[in-house]
Amino acid sequence: xxxxxxxxxxxxxxxxxxxxxxxxxxxxxxxxxxxxxxxxxxxxxxxxxxxxxxxxxxxxxxxxxxxxxxxxxxxxxxxxxxxxxxxxxxxxxxxxxxxxxxxxxxxxxxxxxxxxxxxxxxxxxxxxxxxxxxxxxxxxxxxxxxxxxxxxxxxxxxxxxxxxxxxxxxxxxxxxxxxxxxx
Amino acid sequence: xxxxxxxxxxxxxxxxxxxxxxxxxxxxxxxxxxxxxxxxxxxxxxxxxxxxxxxxxxxxxxxxxxxxxxxxxxxxxxxxxxxxxxxxxxxxxxxxxxxxxxxxxxxxxxxxxxxxxxxxxxxxxxxxxxxxxxxxxxxxxxxxxxxxxxxxxxxxxxxxxxxxxxxxxxxxxxxxxxxxxxxxxxxxxxxxxxxxxxxxxxxxxxxxxxxxxxxxxxxxxxxxxxxxxxxxxxxxxxxxxxxxxxxxxxxxxxxxxxxxxxxxxxxxxxxxxxxxxx
Numbered sequence: 055x056x057x058x059x060x061x062x063x064x065x066x067x068x069x070x071x072x073x074x075x076x077x078x079x080x081x082x083x084x085x086x087x088x089x090x091x092x093x094x095x096x097x098x099x100x101x102x103x104x105x106x107x108x109x110x111x112x113x114x115x116x117x118x119x120x121x122x123x124x125x126x127x128x129x130x131x132x133x134x135x136x137x138x139x140x141x142x143x144x145x146x147x148x149x150x151x152x153x154x155x156x157x158x159x160x161x162x163x164x165x166x167x168x169x170x171x172x173x174x175x176x177x178x179x180x181x182x183x184x185x186x187x188x189x190x191x192x193x194x195x196x197x198x199x200x201x202x203x204x205x206x207x208x209x210x211x212x213x214x215x216x217x218x219x220x221x222x223x224x225x226x227x228x229x230x231x232x233x234x235x236x237x
Numbered sequence: 238x239x240x241x242x243x244x245x246x247x248x249x250x251x252x253x254x255x256x257x258x259x260x261x262x263x264x265x266x267x268x269x270x271x272x273x274x275x276x277x278x279x280x281x282x283x284x285x286x287x288x289x290x291x292x293x294x295x296x297x298x299x300x301x302x303x304x305x306x307x308x309x310x311x312x313x314x315x316x317x318x319x320x321x322x323x324x325x326x327x328x329x330x331x332x333x334x335x336x337x338x339x340x341x342x343x344x345x346x347x348x349x350x351x352x353x354x355x356x357x358x359x360x361x362x363x364x365x366x367x368x369x370x371x372x373x374x375x376x377x378x379x380x381x382x383x384x385x386x387x388x389x390x391x392x393x394x395x396x397x398x399x400x401x402x403x404x405x406x407x408x409x410x411x412x413x414x415x416x417x418x419x420x421x422x423x424x425x426x427x428x429x430x431x432x433x434x435x436x437x438x439x440x441x442x443x444x445x446x447x448x449x450x451x452x453x454x455x456x457x458x459x460x461x462x463x464x465x466x467x468x469x470x471x472x473x474x475x476x477x478x479x480x481x482x483x484x485x486x487x488x489x490x491x492x493x494x495x496x497x498x499x500x501x502x503x504x505x506x507x508x509x510x511x512x513x514x515x
Contacts, residue, residue, distance in 0.1 A: 094274035096293060097401050105393045138390075144397055150276060154464035157315045167393055182393065195312035200462075200479075215393065223389045229376060229396040235307065235315040235369070236276045236403045237466040 093151050097234050100208075101145030105215060109136040112219040118143050120190040120212035127212050134219060143190075144211040148234055152205045157235040158197035160187040160211060167215070167228035179222045186214040187230065269374025270294035273401055276464075277445075278353070278370075281408040285354030288403070290372055292343035299342040299375045302351055304331055304368045305402060309468040312475050315369070315402075330366035333357050334405060355407040363410025364441045365469055373400030404466070412442035416467070416508040418494055423485070423514050426477065430485045432460055436496060436508065437473040446498045446507055448476065452490060459487045463499065488514050 105116060105128075112134025118127040120143045130137035148156065169180035189197035190210040201207045211232055272291040280286065292298050306318040306327050323331065336353035343349060353370070376396045421434040438444055444467045450460040460478055467474045480488070495509045 092275040092289075093277075094272050094289075095276045095401050095403065096270075096272045097399060098270045098293070099397055099399055103395045103397065105395075107390045107392045109388075109390050139392075144395075146399065151464045153461050155313065155462065157313075159315070159317060167395070182391075184393075184395070195310070195477075196314045196316075198314060211397075217391075221391050223391055225392050225394050227394045227396070229398050231373075232397055232399040233371065233373075234399075234401045236401065237309065237313070237315055237464070237468075 094149075095151075095234070095236055096147075096149040098147045099144070100147055101142050101210075103144035103211060103213065103230075104140065104142045106137055106139030106141040108138075108217075110134065110217050110219060110221050113217060114219075115214055115216050117186075117214040118212040120144075120188045120210040127210075135217065144232070145208065146211070146232065146234075147206070147208045148199065148201060150201050150205050150236070152201060152203055154205075154236075155198055155200040156207075157237065158189050158191070158199060158209060159231075159233040159235055160189060160197060161185075161230050162187075165228050165230050167226040169222055169224050169226050171222065171224070176222075178218065179220045180226075182215050182217055182221060182226050184213050184215050184228060184230070188212050268294050268296040268377065269298045269300075269399065271298075271300065271372055271374060271400065272348075273372050273403060276403050278403065278405045279408060280353075280355040280405065283354065283356070285352060287350040287352045288370065289348050289350055290341060290343070291348035292345055294374075295345050297342065297344050299340065300400075301371075301373050301375055302336065302339050302341065303371045303373075304334055304336070304405075305371050306331070307369045307402065307404075308470050309466070309474070311471055311473060312477075313465075326364065326366060327368075329358075329361060330368045330407065333361070333366065333407060334368055336370070353405065357407065357409050361409055363412060365412050365443060366407040366409060367443070367468065368405050369402040370405050371400055371402045373398055406443065408442070412440070414438055414440040414442040414444045414467075414469075416444045416496060418496060418508045418510040419473075421494055421510065421512050421514060423480075423488065424477075426479060428479060429482075430480045432478045432480055432484075432488065432514075433475065434494065435473050435475050436465075436467055438467045438469075439472065441469055443468045444496070444507055445502075446496055447500070448494070448496050450488065451493050451495070452487065453493075455487070459484055459492075465496070 114132025114135045117129040127143040128141045164183045164185035167182045172180040191199045199207045199209045270293045272293050274289045307315040333355050341349050417437045419435045424431050424433045448462040448465050449458040451458050493511050496507045498505045
């Protein structure tokens, strides 16, 4: 699969069909060089999923929506939960093939976030459930994002945490998986 | 085994590193950001190939490389399938792919090749076998944040484990697919008009290519969707493309819809239809 090298195109890996000196020219040369040009796929995490800080005196939910419907995505309306601090939805950028649609896979089951003092016996006060993950391009058929004519796209991911009011103060930790699926 | 020579690999590493290092355009990035190339692998015969993984983040990162199963739904989405739910074809696919390494730690800007090859058994039926290779950053061990909280507040620390998957396709023996475009129409979607159609597929092979809607006298395609795959597990795939107002107004009169192989695969015509929408 030999092609004329398009200089300056982002995210292209060059294979070794050409000599060292040709690549040294790659920044400026306009002459044709022959190389195997491969499509590449880049995924960057540009923003964290951040619920800020909460003071909890009763049960309720806090939602970070990825669809841009609320400022910072935050919905924190239960009277027993006071939200403060900066919040953000998780942000990702994708670079790849122009005009290609890619599937985004988010967790479909709940994630348990744990307090450093977590033990099975104290799970009520030392665990918070995070679920209902949503992506900004959450079409009827499931999350999918289409790369634009330059091969770029971005998407956001949000979620919902549910508390029962007994949570101990502290930092609750957990991780969640986000995958971009090329077809 | 026909993996590429070592000198070539080294050289490629140099080229990629130079690319990443010189890229003022690469934004501030998080630990675990990654580049994978190529984005699709087709193995036929015993010759192996390789996929490049590059750390484009700003910190050292460890990546796990794995084989996973996906099935395509009729709407084109890929859904994860647990290994325990694998059918015979998927099990065979998992069993025949060899790859290494499975875990790579890379400093920023550093690429490495993952070598892979297929070892189909002698009595394997002809067909297309597919797995999806995943590249995921493993989060670093977290700081222990057990310092006593001075106030009564709760905060949450979420670590995203993010990555990509690319299809690894093994074509064994003679496989074919026939493809046809049916029912093109303009429908109202959630965010406005969408071009909708169905692409039917028959045979043992997947189809992969570029969908273009063109009009006589208009130089550029009005709608273009590349890298459109239809895998053997589905016999028809619906395609919906959100239209800009300009695209929607241009889609009148006699139109031609073509599904072609990707240009680098020869650009051969897979299916076409001449139609008038609305």
